[in-house]
Amino acid sequence: MTYKELLKAGEIKAQENKMEKTAIKSLLLFASGKTPTELYISLENEAKEEETDKFFQAVESYTINKKPVAYIIGYTYFYGYKMKVTDQVLIPRWETEELVSNILIYYDDLFKGQTVDAVDLGTGSGAIAIALKKEEEKINMIATDISLQALEVAKENASLNSADITFYEGSWLEPIKDKKFDIIVSNPPYLTNTEFVEDIVKDNEPHVALYGGKDGLDFYEEILKEAVPLVKDRFFIAFENSYNKKRQLNNIIKKYFPDCLIINLKDSAKRNRMTFIIKK
Numbered sequence: 001m002t003y004k005e006l007l008k009a010g011e012i013k014a015q016e017n018k019m020e021k022t023a024i025k026s027l028l029l030f031a032s033g034k035t036p037t038e039l040y041i042s043l044e045n046e047a048k049e050e051e052t053d054k055f056f057q058a059v060e061s062y063t064i065n066k067k068p069v070a071y072i073i074g075y076t077y078f079y080g081y082k083m084k085v086t087d088q089v090l091i092p093r094w095e096t097e098e099l100v101s102n103i104l105i106y107y108d109d110l111f112k113g114q115t116v117d118a119v120d121l122g123t124g125s126g127a128i129a130i131a132l133k134k135e136e137e138k139i140n141m142i143a144t145d146i147s148l149q150a151l152e153v154a155k156e157n158a159s160l161n162s163a164d165i166t167f168y169e170g171s172w173l174e175p176i177k178d179k180k181f182d183i184i185v186s187n188p189p190y191l192t193n194t195e196f197v198e199d200i201v202k203d204n205e206p207h208v209a210l211y212g213g214k215d216g217l218d219f220y221e222e223i224l225k226e227a228v229p230l231v232k233d234r235f236f237i238a239f240e241n242s243y244n245k246k247r248q249l250n251n252i253i254k255k256y257f258p259d260c261l262i263i264n265l266k267d268s269a270k271r272n273r274m275t276f277i278i279k280k
Contacts, residue, residue: 001052003028004043010059017063027062030073031055066200079131081161088149088206092127096187098267099240099274100131103185106236106276107136111182115140117232118183121172121223122146126154128185130163139183141165144175147206172219173226180232187240188219216242220249224256236278243271253277 001009010024029039031054032047047055061067070076070091075084078092079100085091107116115138120129123143133141143165145151151167158165168175172186192215220239227237237257241249246264253262257277265274 001047002044003032003039003047006047006052006055007043010055013059013063019063019066023062023069024059026069026073027058028055031058068200078125078127079135081127081130081134083125083127083130083157084153084160085125086149086153088147089125089153090206092125095267095273096128096240097131099185099187099238100128100135102265102274102276103132103183103238104135106238106278107139107183110234110236110278110280113138116182117179118142118185119144119173119176119179119181121184121186122188122219123154123167124150124187126157126163126165126167128187129154129165130158130161132185133163133165134161142168142176142179144168144170144172146171150206172223173230177226177230180230182232182235184223184227184231184235184237186219186223186238188223190216190219190240190242190245192216215248216245217248217252221252224252228256231279234279236276238277239275240273241275243273246272246275249275 007024007028010027011021014021014024029036032039032051034042058072061072062069068091070085071087075082076091077083079097083092117140118132120132120141120143123129123145126143129141129143132139141164143154144167145154146169148169151169155167220241250262250264253260253275259279261278263276263278264272265276267273
């Protein structure tokens, strides 16, 4: 079969199983080892037998076994940086790229290029911490995670992207209570325990990175409580959050940071997905 025929066959398989056709091209790139340009100019060429076998195995994993593409190929891209992913970490989402963009905006606004100390709590793959460090060298970056397996992935990604980050194993701020921060960042688990989750997510990605208790807010309260003595005189805290928890989250913030400015931001889909707590 030619690469073009393989692509078509994979797309039909995806359509029959109600999966995204656009994912098939990524699987063909993975199986062939080609760049997008190389694949495009080779579409009419016959694929090697081992490439064909690898491709159809990957397509079956995706369409039949409902395994996420990122786990099949072993990596994804976040903020333009290549990130290894395994089933021990959440796959970074494009919505979180918007959080990173806004963090950088508020860093410029509040600190104007000064050197700052920042921490990414529950770092997972390390995507947020790495993107921030690569985009702004003056951010001294620390990252924590309770999962040793996740930290191993994050460390690999930091090395892969030449990002100077210090990692600590432990729950949220617990392992770094001797430090103070200008910036605290987190994308904690925020799904409720009974919330509907697509099978491809629920059956593959680590539940510890998905669920945040009965109302999905358990970890926000835990982080905010721990953060009170660990922020400097001027700081901001940045969260990614569920689109329908703005009021409840703001009430928790007011309990621990009553004198701070709270800014709720919408993502490109016009949903309330980011919250900033600012002390100037």
